[in-house]
Each structure stands twice: as structure tokens, then as C-alpha cells.
Amino acid sequence: xxxxxxxxxxxxxxxxxxxxxxxxxxxxxxxxxxxxxxxxxxxxxxxxxxxxxxxxxxxxxxxxxxxxxxxxxxxxxxxxxxxxxxxxxxxxxxxxxxxxxxxxxxxxxxxxxxxxxxxxxxxxxxxxxxxxxxxxxxxxxxxxxx
Amino acid sequence: xxxxxxxxxxxxxxxxxxxxxxxxxxxxxxxxxxxxxxxxxxxxxxxxxxxxxxxxxxxxxxxxxxxxxxxxxxxxxxxxxxxxxxxxxxxxxxxxxxxxxxxxxxxxxxxxxxxxxxxxxxxxxxxxxxxxxxxxxxxxxxxxxx
Amino acid sequence: xxxxxxxxxxxxxxxxxxxxxxxxxxxxxxxxxxxxxxxxxxxxxxxxxxxxxxxxxxxxxxxxxxxxxxxxxxxxxxxxxxxxxxxxxxxxxxxxxxxxxxxxxxxxxxxxxxxxxxxxxxxxxxxxxxxxxxxxxxxxxxxxxx
Numbered sequence: 001x002x003x004x005x006x007x008x009x010x011x012x013x014x015x016x017x018x019x020x021x022x023x024x025x026x027x028x029x030x031x032x033x034x035x036x037x038x039x040x041x042x043x044x045x046x047x048x049x050x051x052x053x054x055x056x057x058x059x060x061x062x063x064x065x066x067x068x069x070x071x072x073x074x075x076x077x078x079x080x081x082x083x084x085x086x087x088x089x090x091x092x093x094x095x096x097x098x099x100x101x102x103x104x105x106x107x108x109x110x111x112x113x114x115x116x117x118x119x120x121x122x123x124x125x126x127x128x129x130x131x132x133x134x135x136x137x138x139x140x141x142x143x144x145x146x
Numbered sequence: 147x148x149x150x151x152x153x154x155x156x157x158x159x160x161x162x163x164x165x166x167x168x169x170x171x172x173x174x175x176x177x178x179x180x181x182x183x184x185x186x187x188x189x190x191x192x193x194x195x196x197x198x199x200x201x202x203x204x205x206x207x208x209x210x211x212x213x214x215x216x217x218x219x220x221x222x223x224x225x226x227x228x229x230x231x232x233x234x235x236x237x238x239x240x241x242x243x244x245x246x247x248x249x250x251x252x253x254x255x256x257x258x259x260x261x262x263x264x265x266x267x268x269x270x271x272x273x274x275x276x277x278x279x280x281x282x283x284x285x286x287x288x289x290x291x292x
Numbered sequence: 293x294x295x296x297x298x299x300x301x302x303x304x305x306x307x308x309x310x311x312x313x314x315x316x317x318x319x320x321x322x323x324x325x326x327x328x329x330x331x332x333x334x335x336x337x338x339x340x341x342x343x344x345x346x347x348x349x350x351x352x353x354x355x356x357x358x359x360x361x362x363x364x365x366x367x368x369x370x371x372x373x374x375x376x377x378x379x380x381x382x383x384x385x386x387x388x389x390x391x392x393x394x395x396x397x398x399x400x401x402x403x404x405x406x407x408x409x410x411x412x413x414x415x416x417x418x419x420x421x422x423x424x425x426x427x428x429x430x431x432x433x434x435x436x437x438x
Contacts, residue, residue: 002293003328003436005404042411044411070362082348099351103343103345
């Protein structure tokens with residue numbers, strides 16, 4: 001049994017964005033040499049989470065709409081006052097909704113590995129979900145196995 | 147430390163269904179021989195997720211209502227147009243909502259094991275949640291420990 | 293590779309409460325002696341979940357409002373009838389909403405460990421989220437690594 005960790009950077013371009021990191025994860029698993037085990041993908045942020053689903057552009061629009069409908073950006077968030085008092089977001093930008101959207105999906109997912117490959121079916125992709133872009137971000141990937 | 151993986155099939159009978167897989171998971175842990183460790187339950191699908199909660203029939207109805215209210219099946223989903231163009235769901239069936247419901251719960255959960263048993267209290271059951279049934283599905287179970 | 297498990301108790305004071313367990317988790321990791329690995333935090337309950345986000349009091353109010361808006365305590369939950377028939381909650385107290393809120397966030401999160409510390413950035417805290425307090429609760433922490 002071994003454990004292997006690697007971080008990588010990624011950049012978002014818009015406020016709410018789905019960044020497909022599937023190929024990058026597989027690269028890291030290849031580097032780890034693990035053939036049987038599991039990979040944990042982790043976002044060390046409070047406004048970026050992890051989901052696994054289908055990378056289909058029209059579906060990603062549906063996901064955007066769901067997040068905006070469940071946690072509207074134009075509601076009032078007390079957190080925005082906190083940020084304003086700290087001198088942040090003086091342009092009226094809100095990021096209270098980004099934190100609230102994030103807790104609905106969480107910051108980690110774990111995926112089994114078989115024969116050196118993630119056990120994902122053809123329609124599954126792994127996404128880092130940006131809720132407060134555009135930004136530079138880090139993702140931490142940990143592989144455990146043999 | 148060892149790692150042990152097993153897959154099993156299950157079948158859903160309705161569109162949105164809670165399939166209690168607690169006993170099956172315990173069987174797999176028994177087969178693994180792991181006494182101290184953890185089990186990760188993983189759905190390799192984009193419209194089936196994993197939750198841990200109380201298997202009480204009236205509560206499961208409440209869960210159904212919550213998913214239908216937060217992500218209504220009769221909203222318009224762009225993804226349904228994508229599927230229609232591929233020649234799928236020509237009967238007007240929608241599955242955009244199933245993907246959106248799935249990302250709210252995720253595809254994996256991890257549960258500690260103590261003395262060969264999952265550390266679940268009497269009211270906890272583990273469910274594979276079908277959002278786009280009826281279908282045959284696979285679940286992947288991975289046990290790590292000693 | 294080793295595996296280390298520890299449970300601890302905590303008490304909530306109100307119905308919906310965010311209990312910051314970050315320092316306690318780090319203590320347990322210190323006790324484990326693991327320098328490189330990961331920690332899984334697990335709630336063995338059906339109305340307490342785990343999130344990772346910013347411990348900022350006004351943001352925690354926003355989280356409360358989101359849970360109350362998405363899953364209102366004053367909706368009707370079939371599960372409350374079940375509890376009433378069992379002789380529970382005869383005071384009209386509802387806990388159907390607590391179960392429904394819980395499945396939106398899940399019962400486990402996994403966080404990488406580097407040089408003996410959780411890989412959390414300055415704004416990240418780990419919370420046990422009480423949805424049906426006030427109560428005494430248990431949290432299970434499992435550390436895997438070297």
C-alpha cells in the first residue's frame with residue numbers, strides 16, 4: 001500500500017464555471033503507479049467544490065441554472081456586508097451565494113481505481129466547480145493503493 | 147493494510163427510488179476480512195447517487211418530494227434537447243432533472259469500520275438513489291484497512 | 293501505512309447549528325502520528341452532516357437561511373406523522389426537515405494531510421452541522437497514512 005499526493009493549479013474565466021479535470025486526474029494516477037486503489041479529489045477552497053457528472057454543454061447550462069435558482073446571486077447575503085467592511089467587493093460584487101452554493105456539493109469526492117484507471121463510465125467526468133471566478137485555484141489529489 | 151474491491155448489480159423499478167444497500171455492503175465487508183478500516187461506496191453513474199439516512203417509508207416520501215420540489219421534473223432542461231437530437235427520449239421523457247438532482251447528493255460516501263462492522267447507528271441505512279429508473283445499475287464498494 | 297480512529301462527543305445548543313471541529317480534528321491527527329495521508333470525518337447520525345467552509349458568523353447566518361428556505365421547517369413532512377405515532381415529538385416538534393436538510397450535505401468529508409497538518413487554507417473550517425438540536429452527538433474521525 002502506498003499513498004501519493006499531487007497538487008495542480010487551474011484557472012477559471014467566469015463566475016460560475018465547470019472545469020473538467022478528468023484527464024489531469026488520470027495523469028496523476030499514472031504518475032502514482034497505483035493500479036488498485038482509490039483517488040480522492042479535494043478543493044482547498046470555500047467557493048470551489050467537486051462534482052462527478054456528464055460533460056455535456058447543455059447539461060452544464062442546466063447545472064448553472066439550478067445553482068442560480070436554488071441560491072440566487074441577487075438575494076441578500078449577510079456575508080457580503082462582512083466582506084464590504086473588510087474593504088472587499090466594494091464594487092457591489094456578491095460572493096455570499098458562492099459559499100452557499102458550495103456547501104450543497106461539498107469539497108471532496110473519492111473514486112475507485114482499477115488496473116490503473118479511474119472506475120468512471122463513459123459519461124462521467126470529474127469537475128472542479130468554480131462559484132466565485134475568475135480566479136487561480138489549486139486542487140489536491142491523493143491516491144491510495146497498490 | 148489491505149484494499150479490497152467488489153462490484154454488484156442492482157435494479158430500480160421506478161424513476162426516483164431509494165435502494166437500501168446496507169446489508170449488501172456489510173456482506174462485502176465480511177468478505178474483505180477487514181476489521182478496522184473504512185468502506186467507500188461509489189456510484190459509477192451520472193443519475194444515481196449515494197446517501198446515508200433513515201430507512202423509514204414516510205421519510206423516503208419526504209425525500210422524493212424535496213428532490214421534485216428543488217429540481218422539478220417538469221421544468222425545461224436544455225440537456226433534454228441534446229438527448230432528443232441523439233434520438234433518445236423521443237417519448238418526451240426528461241432526464242435533465244435526474245442529473246441535476248444527482249449533483250446535490252454526490253456519487254460517494256465513506257463510512258468507518260470497527261470490529262468488522264460499519265459504524266452506523268440503528269437509524270442509519272446506506273442508499274443508492276436512482277434518479278432515472280427503471281434501470282439496471284452497478285455499485286462499486288471499496289474496503290481499506292486491516 | 294497505518295490507520296487510526298478516534299471518536300469524540302459534542303453538544304449542540306440550538307436546532308440548526310454549525311459546530312466548528314477543526315481544532316479537535318487537528319488534535320486527533322496529532323495523536324495519530326500520521327504525517328502524510330488523509331482524514332475522513334464522519335457523522336454517525338441521520339440529522340447531522342459535515343461541511344467545510346468559512347467560519348464567519350454572518351456567513352453562518354446565510355447558511356441557516358439557505359437550509360430553511362430550501363427545506364422549510366414549517367412544510368408538512370410525512371415522517372413527522374411516523375414519529376408522532378411512535379409517541380415522539382408530541383409537542384408538535386418537526387424533524388422531517390432535519391433529515392431532508394442532512395441529505396443535501398452528506399455525512400462524510402475527506403481532507404488530505406501534509407506534514408502532519410490538514411491541507412486547509414486559512415478560510416476553511418470543518419463543521420459538524422446540527423439539524424435537530426439541542427443534543428449530544430458523536431463524531432468519528434479516521435486517519436490513514438504514514
